[in-house]
Amino acid sequence: MEHLTILAQAAASSAESASDTPFEPIDFLWEQVTALSWLQAVLAISFGTVYLLYGWRIFKVLVVICFALVGLYAGMRLGDQFFDTKIWGGVVGFLILAAISVPLMRWAVCALGAVAGGILTGGIWYAFELPEKYILAGVIIGVIAGGMISFIVFKIAVMLFTSFGGGVLIVTGMLSLFYHYESIQQPSTDNIHDWLYGYNWLLPVLLLIPTAVGMIVQNKFIKGYADWRV
Numbered sequence: 001m002e003h004l005t006i007l008a009q010a011a012a013s014s015a016e017s018a019s020d021t022p023f024e025p026i027d028f029l030w031e032q033v034t035a036l037s038w039l040q041a042v043l044a045i046s047f048g049t050v051y052l053l054y055g056w057r058i059f060k061v062l063v064v065i066c067f068a069l070v071g072l073y074a075g076m077r078l079g080d081q082f083f084d085t086k087i088w089g090g091v092v093g094f095l096i097l098a099a100i101s102v103p104l105m106r107w108a109v110c111a112l113g114a115v116a117g118g119i120l121t122g123g124i125w126y127a128f129e130l131p132e133k134y135i136l137a138g139v140i141i142g143v144i145a146g147g148m149i150s151f152i153v154f155k156i157a158v159m160l161f162t163s164f165g166g167g168v169l170i171v172t173g174m175l176s177l178f179y180h181y182e183s184i185q186q187p188s189t190d191n192i193h194d195w196l197y198g199y200n201w202l203l204p205v206l207l208l209i210p211t212a213v214g215m216i217v218q219n220k221f222i223k224g225y226a227d228w229r230v
Contacts, residue, residue, distance in 0.1 A: 026196055029175075033172060033175045033192075034176070034179060036172070036173070036176040038177070041173040041177045044176070045177075047169055048165075048167070048168070049166065050166070051162055051165050052162070052163055052166025052167060052169075052170065052213070053214065053218065053221075054218075054221075055158070055159075055161075055165070055218065056158055056221065059158045063101055063108045063109055064098050064101050066112060067097040067100070067101035067108055068095075068097055068098035069094075070097055071094045071097030071098060072090045072094040073093075075092050075093020076090035109154065109158055110151055112157070112161035113146050113147065113150035113157030114147035114150060115146070116161045116211075117143060117145050117147070118142040118143035119139070119164070120164065120207070121141055122139040124204055125137075125138030125139075126203075126204060127204040128200075129200050159214070159215045159218045160211075162214065163213075163214025164211045164214075166210065170210055171203075171210065175196075179192050
């Protein structure tokens with residue numbers, strides 16, 4: 001616990017010195033919510049449900065996809081900055097991280113579990129309206145805790161990152177459907193936007209509930225499936 005406290009203090013100091021601009025974690029999600037069409041929102045909910053309940057059956061495929069997408073994004077950024085070509089940078093990054101994640105599957109799963117833990121604790125920090133410029137401290141604590149738990153109990157890492165990932169897709173899709181529904185009303189309303197930005201606790205709660213449900217259900221499925229192997 002002492003090490004976690006030291007790391008949290010260091011993270012808070014770094015965040016304070018780096019920027020005094022408040023961090024708005026809700027903005028990115030809202031951009032995705034408004035960008036989705038009706039069909040895309042329904043597909044997100046459908047895939048998220050499979051991800052949430054049966055991620056333990058296809059976690060290896062999901063890990064490769066997650067790492068490939070990270071490689072794609074990083075490759076596009078680096079390619080645009082250093083080589084003036086987003087496409088080839090994205091392709092190279094996509095292939096490299098996808099290939100790396102296969103032989104290092106356990107490490108990759110633990111990394112995703114750590115990231116999920118960091119996002120959840122960052123969300124809790126945001127929900128309690130703690131100083132947003134120190135949110136990095138809460139995220140680091142979650143990353144460390146999630147990573148340690150993932151290394152100790154590998155199945156928890158699988159259930160954590162798949163449940164959280166599925167929950168994110170379901171929540172994003174549902175919010176998008178409500179957003180589109182409001183936009184066609186006469187007159188149109190902005191309740192979803194106002195609630196998300198007006199109540200800090202709303203989004204973390206929306207993400208925590210499906211994550212918890214997914215972990216409980218997956219745990220029951222895993223116990224009843226003797227042939228499952230990590």
